[in-house]
Amino acid sequence: MSKRLSSKYKIDRRLGENLWGRPKSPVNRREYGPGQHGQRRKGKVSDYGTQLRAKQKLKGYYGNISEKQFRKVYAEATRRKGDSSENLIGLLESRLDAVVYRAKFAATPFAARQLVSHGHVKVNGRRVTIPSFMLKVGDTIELKDASKQLAVVIEATQLAERDVPEYVEADHSKMVARFARVPGLADVPYPVHMEPNLVVEFYSR
Structure with a gap:
């Protein structure tokens, strides 16, 4: 079993979103990131940064999934027929x-x-x-x-x-x-906006 290396709510604060829609998420009180530099103004995010954030958000939502496991799910999603981003959500929800x-x-x-x-x-x-x-x-x-x-x-x-x-x-x-x-993206009740298409773009670079 893979080990979660950081507090789950640090993911919330790093992304600035209440990822699981929970009432006790610290984002409900502090929308800036954790640490002494959390309140600094953020510069413009590159395309790569946007795709990376989308990947971190989706991977983080499903708990302890490791990068190796997540990449394996992506590989299976692209191997199957149809929209890879929809396949990715369907596999994660299965x-x-x-x-x-x-x-x-x-x-x-x-x-x-x-x-x-x-x-x-x-x-x-x-x-x-x-x-x-x-x-x-x-x-x-x-x-x-x-x-x-x-x-x-x-x-x-x-x-x-x-x-x-x-x-x-x-x-x-x-x-x-x-x-x-098997659900599609529109069927899944994510509390935040997920962009699996950007995750596919991130891995296909």
């Missing part, structure tokens, strides 16, 4: 940890990743501990019986800050969810 998060079994992508890696989640009846496991349309995910009463899980299902999107069918009374379809 990850097991992403669907656990979308089903509101976890409060954050980081918590969803931990829930999977600690063995609390089953896919089609079998325990899966790999957060990057790619789901297929129609796959069912379920929490283990002993995990359904975890306080963090129950609290997550009751969060009012986000809803379960249409491409995930969740039953919180049974702690079961189904991956109904």
